[in-house]
Amino acid sequence: xxxxxxxxxxxxxxxxxxxxxxxxxxxxxxxxxxxxxxxxxxxxxxxxxxxxxxxxxxxxxxxxxxxxxxxxxxxxxxxxxxxxxxxxxxxxxxxxxxxxxxxxxxxxxxxxxxxxxxxxxxxxxxxxxxxxxxxxxxxxxxxxxxxxxxxxxxxxxxxxxxxxxxxxxxxxxxxxxxxxxxxxxxxxxxxxxxxxxxxxxxxxxxxxxxxxxx
Amino acid sequence: xxxxxxxxxxxxxxxxxxxxxxxxxxxxxxxxxxxxxxxxxxxxxxxxxxxxxxxxxxxxxxxxxxxxxxxxxxxxxxxxxxxxxxxxxxxxxxxxxxxxxxxxxxxxxxxxxxxxxxxxxxxxxxxxxxxxxxxxxxxxxxxxxxxxxxxxxxxxxxxxxxxxxxxxxxxxxxxxxxxxxxxxxxxxxxxxxxxxxxxxxxxxxxxxxxxxxx
DNA sequence: GTCTATAATTAGATAGAC
DNA sequence: GTCTATCTAATTATAGAC
Numbered sequence: 516x517x518x519x520x521x522x523x524x525x526x527x528x529x530x531x532x533x534x535x536x537x538x539x540x541x542x543x544x545x546x547x548x549x550x551x552x553x554x555x556x557x558x559x560x561x562x563x564x565x566x567x568x569x570x571x572x573x574x575x576x577x578x579x580x581x582x583x584x585x586x587x588x589x590x591x592x593x594x595x596x597x598x599x600x601x602x603x604x605x606x607x608x609x610x611x612x613x614x615x616x617x618x619x620x621x622x623x624x625x626x627x628x629x630x631x632x633x634x635x636x637x638x639x640x641x642x643x644x645x646x647x648x649x650x651x652x653x654x655x656x657x658x659x660x661x662x663x664x665x666x667x668x669x670x671x672x673x674x675x676x677x678x679x680x681x682x683x684x685x686x687x688x689x690x691x692x693x694x695x696x697x698x699x700x701x702x703x704x705x706x707x708x709x710x711x712x713x714x715x716x717x718x719x720x721x722x723x724x725x726x727x728x729x
Numbered sequence: 730x731x732x733x734x735x736x737x738x739x740x741x742x743x744x745x746x747x748x749x750x751x752x753x754x755x756x757x758x759x760x761x762x763x764x765x766x767x768x769x770x771x772x773x774x775x776x777x778x779x780x781x782x783x784x785x786x787x788x789x790x791x792x793x794x795x796x797x798x799x800x801x802x803x804x805x806x807x808x809x810x811x812x813x814x815x816x817x818x819x820x821x822x823x824x825x826x827x828x829x830x831x832x833x834x835x836x837x838x839x840x841x842x843x844x845x846x847x848x849x850x851x852x853x854x855x856x857x858x859x860x861x862x863x864x865x866x867x868x869x870x871x872x873x874x875x876x877x878x879x880x881x882x883x884x885x886x887x888x889x890x891x892x893x894x895x896x897x898x899x900x901x902x903x904x905x906x907x908x909x910x911x912x913x914x915x916x917x918x919x920x921x922x923x924x925x926x927x928x929x930x931x932x933x934x935x936x937x938x939x940x941x942x943x
Numbered sequence: 944g945t946c947t948a949t950a951a952t953t954a955g956a957t958a959g960a961c
Numbered sequence: 962g963t964c965t966a967t968c969t970a971a972t973t974a975t976a977g978a979c
Contacts (some may be wrong), residue, residue, distance in 0.1 A: 534962075551856035555770030559955060569964060574956055576962090637851040640911030642765035651917040659918045678934040681920050682927065685908035686934070693903030694896055697854030703865040704873045706895050713896065720892040720900070724938045748944075773973065783946060788974060790944090946979080954971065961964080 538576050538586075540566040546587040550634035554584060554646065584646065591632040592654050598625045612674050615665055616722045619687065623718040626692035627708060633692035659684045669726070676725050690721055752790050752800075754780040760801040764848035768798060768860065798860065805846040806868050812839045826888050829879055830936045833901065837932035840906035841922060847906035873898045883940070890939050904935055 544566035548557035559580055563570040577583040602617040602624070626633050639647050666683045669675035678686060694701055694717065698708040707713060758779035762771035773794055777784040791797040816831040816838070840847050853861050880897045883889035892900060908915055908931065912922040921927060 537962085553767040553770055553852060553855075556767055558953080560953090570955085571957075571965090572963070580955065634855040636914075637907075637911065638767060638855070640914035641767075641848040641852070643913045643917075647914060647917065651914060655914065655918060676934070676938050678938070679927070679930055682908055682931055684918070685911065685915060685920075686904045686931070689903030689905070689907030690900045691903070693851075693907070694899035697851065697899065699857045700850075700854035700861060700865060700869065701899060703857075703861065704869060704898070706899075713893070716893055717896055717900070720890070724890050724892070751944085772971080774971090784973085785947090785975075786945070794973065944979105946977100948976085948978100950973105950975075952972075952974105955969095957968075958966085959964100960966100961962105 534576065537566070537568060537572060541568060541573060541576060541583065542586050542590055545583050546591060546631045546635070549584060549587060549638070550631035553638040554580075559583075581646070585649065588632075588635065588650065588654070591629065591635070594629055595621075595625050595632060598628075611665060611668050611672070612726060615669060615674075616726060618662075618665075619691065619722050619725065620718045622688065622691040623714060623721065626695040627714045630692070630695040630698055633688070633696040637696055662687075674726050674729065676727055678725070687721070687725070691717075748790065751780070751782055751786060755782060755787060755790055755797065756800050756804055759797050760805060760845045760849070763798060763801060763852070764845035767852040768794075773797075795860070799863065802846075802849065802864065802868065805843065805849070808843060809835075809839050809846060812842075825879060825882050825886070826940060829883060829888075830940060832876075832879075833905065833936050833939065834932045836902065836905040837928060837935065840909040841928045844906070844909040844912055847902070847910040851910055876901075888940050888943065890941055892939070901935070901939070905931075 541562065545557070545562045548562050548565065551557070559573050560570045562583075563573060573580065573583055577586060599618060599621040602621040603614055606613050606617060608614070636650070639650060662684050663680040666675055666678075666680040670680065694706070695708050701708050755776065759771070759776045761779065762776050765771070773787050774784045776797075777787060787794065787797055791800060813832060813835040816835040817828055820827050820831060822828070850864070853864060876898050877894040880889055880892075880894040884894065908920070909922050915922050
């Protein structure tokens with residue numbers, strides 16, 4: 516197996532771009548790959564290629580593929596909270612009805628803009644495992660409980676459709692996000708999940724079906 | 730590498746169970762594994778182990794892992810049609826409202842009883858590829874078109890909620906199936922997707938939200 | 944038709960030069 | 962901090978005995 520003595524600097528050019536930039540590029544590439552192909556289907560080589568980095572850099576900047584996955588979810592959950600924050604800012608924080616409508620619109624808008632979060636959650640929710648345990652404990656438990664409490668108040672005030680608070684979480688997220696999580700499928704069916712008019716009508720339809728007119 | 734001359738009949742006992750039975754066991758095991766872990770995450774060894782068969786038997790009874798996957802989807806789609814058939818049998822076949830309600834109930838009941846179909850579709854819908862192309866061409870296109878036509882008639886007759894026929898497919902399937910497709914997640918959140926009372930209330934809630942009272 | 948053994952490829956992670 | 966080379970383990974598929 517002949518040594519390559521010919522040139523001292525072979526292969527890809529050395530690129531020192533700073534830890535933070537490479538870390539960010541790896542997270543962005545990884546969440547795309549995890550969303551498209553699931554944790555097992557996403558290879559660290561494909562992630563590195565998409566980030567224009569080398570595969571061992573993943574283990575340098577992150578401890579493991581698992582830790583990279585968790586970093587992706589922290590990123591996406593932070594973005595979701597930012598979108599909800601934008602939609603609920605300036606509202607009367609005691610107006611449960613207006614706040615709920617804003618959350619529904621946030622979920623639809625976010626699912627359309629950033630389908631990766633819902634894709635990853637759909638991949639992970641199909642089987643028990645340590646990643647699902649981590650997701651529920653660190654992100655979903657609180658959101659599920661808060662949404663159920665909000666829905667119970669709306670039910671008592673006569674604003675809510677006839678739907679149990681326990682299952683509202685999955686009914687709402689399913690209705691709000693499948694079109695975008697499965698956008699490749701929707702496109703083949705002739706639907707355009709990237710059309711802002713579609714997204715807007717979708718959000719308003721959900722609000723009007725969930726909140727009964729007074 | 731020492732030859733094992735010791736015993737002529739080593740390893741697992743030879744089991745000849747007939748082609749049809751082994752084929753069926755492999756399909757049942759495979760759809761569980763594909764549903765739980767996605768196509769890439771499901772290994773043919775795990776499928777064979779679950780079916781109490783040997784890994785090369787997959788390539789004997791099916792041409793490849795891909796063809797086994799397609800056999801799983803034919804099986805599941807057939808079961809879905811059977812459930813829809815049961816729910817719509819005996820109804821006035823010109824009563825669009827009653828037929829639509831029966832289809833909604835079928836989708837919820839089937840998703841709860843057989844979450845594998847929705848799990849596999851959620852895994853496959855997140856990225857373009859030959860399996861998604863096959864699914865859309867052979868199963869989804871027709872269902873999507875028929876449901877949209879039915880919804881347009883209900884919209885004209887004033888029975889339908891304010892929701893575009895284009896996106897009804899994904900809104901309905903998302904609202905009806907995420908609770909069951911992501912049942913492992915729901916269970917960790919304290920919801921019981923296996924409770925028949927939950928399933929029944931879920932179906933009736935969707936019917937009442939989608940069909941406006943006359 | 945069932946089974947063992949294995950070929951060919953690819954996976955995540957690591958060692959060590961630079 | 963980046964990169965090449967490589968280790969170990971796992972993957973799908975196949976060859977051939979039975």
